[in-house]
Amino acid sequence: MPSTEQQFLEFYDKNVTKIYRYIYFRVGSREATQDLASEAFTKTWQYLKNGNRHIGNLSALIYQICRNLIADYFRYNADMPIPISDISDKTSDKIIGETESTIAAKVEDCFRLDQIRQCLRLIKPEYQELIIWYYIDDFEVSEIAQILGKSEGAVRTSLSRAIGALKRQIEAKN
Secondary structure: OOOOHHHHHHHHHHHHHHHHHHHHHHHOOHHHHHHHHHHHHHHHHHHHHOOOOOOOOHHHHHHHHHHHHHHHHHHHOOOOOOOHHHOOOOOHHHOOOOOHHHHHHHHHHHHHHHHHHHHHOOOOHHHHHHHHHHHHOOOOHHHHHHHHOOOHHHHHHHHHHHHHHHHHHHHHHO
């Protein structure tokens, strides 16, 4: 458990990419993701700074904070459209000088990723989280169980259902 600012900064460096990616896949907006990720780390630091050092798993705590922030975000921004600039992670300057087949492959990958993102947003938020944590952030079932406060068996069952739901959404789009 980080007891100093330096230790917390090390925790931040180790986890910021995962937290950012998790939030981004849930909200879809880079600006909102940056704000929410920053707020999540700030709240976590404040929680630690206020003497709450009996935390069993700091990663579980920050993901729970993220879940609450995302719920609040959707509660207050339910009708907000996602900016078109946030749909793709690729920029045109990265493809200059590449062969046509390489560019076509990258465009196809972006298209598939965009389809998955769109379908992911159509399934239950609980399923979204499971898929992001397990397949994108490479969390173990035991880590997800700690974050959610559930048994590993319950997480495995929910993960299986989440994959089924995502698969049905993808098939419906094709």
